[in-house]
Amino acid sequence: MHPSRMSLLSVILLRWIRASVAIALAKLMRSAVSANDSSSWLKLLSAPSAILSLPGASKKSRKTSITSHIRDQIAKFESGELDDEEPKAAPGKPRRATPEDEIARRVGIQIDDFNVSGAARTLLLSDSVADSTPIVIESMKLKHPAAPLPTPPPDPPASSFAPLTPAEVLSVLEAMPRGSAGGLDYLRPQHSLDLIGARMDDAASSLCDALTDLLNLILAGKAPPEVVPLLCGARLVALRKKDGGLRPIAVGNIYRRIAAKAVDIRIRPVTAEILQPHQLGPGAKRRVEGIIHAARGFLRKPLAFLLQYSSGLKALLKIDFTNAFNCVSREEVLRITAEVIPEYYGFVKMCYGSYSSLFLGETIIASQSGVQQGDPLGPVLFCLVLQFVIDKLNAYLNAWYMDDGTLGGTPSEVIRNFLLLIVEAKKVGLEVNIAKCELFLCGGTEAQRSSAANEFTSLFPGIALVTADKLNLL
Secondary structure (H helix, E strand, O other), rough: OOHHHOOOOOHHHHHHHHHHHHHHHHHHHHHHHHHHHHHHHHHHHHHHHHHEEOOOOHHHHHHHHHHHHHHHHHHHHHHHOOOOOOOOOOOOOOOOHHHHHHHHHHHHHHHHOOOOOHHHHHHHHHOOEEOOHHHHHHHHHOOOOOOOOOOOOOOOOOOOOOOHHHHHHHHHHHHOOOOOOOOOOOOHHHHHHHHHHOOOOHHHHHHHHHHHHHHHHHHHOOOOOHHHHOOOOOOEEEEOOOOOOOOEEEOOOHHHHHHHHHHHHHHHHHHHHHOOOOOOOOOOOOHHHHHHHHHHHOOOOOOHHHHHHOOOEEEEEEEOOOOOHOOHHHHHHHHEEEEEEEEHHHHHHHHOOOOOOEEEEEEEEEEOOOOOOOOOOOOHHHHHHHHHHHHHOOEEEEEEOOOEEEEEEEEHHHHHHHHHHHHHHOOOOOOOOHHHOEEEEEOOOHHHHHHHHHHHHHOOOOOEOOOOOHHOOO
């Protein structure tokens, strides 16, 4: 059953039949862990969209209670009766979903989760969801470029991870953002949290134990190769940005996302030590504020700068990459994982050592390069690779938030570092988008600023020169 063609049971209704669903899913998880074959895994991955679909609008369906309907769905699924069933279309010509429908669906999810503030933000600030038109589909394909399979580095010395515990799994679920959407099976983190429940009765405890065993198997990278394209794939959503461009968001499978979130939480102390002070992305406190304060301090002529550079002429360069997350080299992702967090190399290799599938409506796009935007572990993996480049720069100001960089110093110093950045970034699959890089010059004389501007535009044609009133620090 295709999840996009049905309405999943809301979290509020789920609470009424929590025990029945928890027992059914726990049974499927144990089967997947013990057999660990494609058949048991595919049954687990298809279960939520099959057993949690709401009844139709027929008179017979209206007479059936939600609880009875779900229990009947569970029984049919376990017996195999639902495997070949297709949902029946409503009478009349089906209406095509609009971007407004998608926003309404997201708001509904957040209201179900009692996340009223999140629903308000979605209505007020949300990028609009683009229809899956041929132009949008082609744009999404371009944003997920083809690439050869990465050549993995030699497996790191045996280094096992500490297995997750049920208490840790519950903590990870509670740490995931409220209102997070569902992947291919539309099962959301809040569903899992609701099924496990705060009371931890026998059904919830059994599910939590089974989920923990399943996640430990995933973290070991031992899922069957046949199911990896689905397990590590995602439902793809195209969001329209304010500038008219498209932003791809990959909503991955719930089990892969929980595992990735657990790793992300565990490795923060290690990665923070590597990334800071230059990278203020994953795990850093007051991230955006830190970069803004650093840039403002540089522009306000700190005494140290004046002592080092007598002219006082400064260049501030904001850096932009082209499609950075989707283009970063997977070979570098695997290499840095083996080097920095070898205990999770098996998991990352499973996710990014082979191709996976992205589903944009009925269109399947191969995910062959980069890290998925939507993978909880994606940002830190990207930043670890980019850090290989950042560490080679020695500009007076060298501050980053994910893929947004700011270099500051004398014009010659910034030029030298920018040229180095362009060369080194290509080695890890990244292309600097010079047309979207912004240069701000201050201090010195007007003649000095004009000369520096000419040098930049000569070396980097298309670079944008901004004035103080147009300068956005981030």
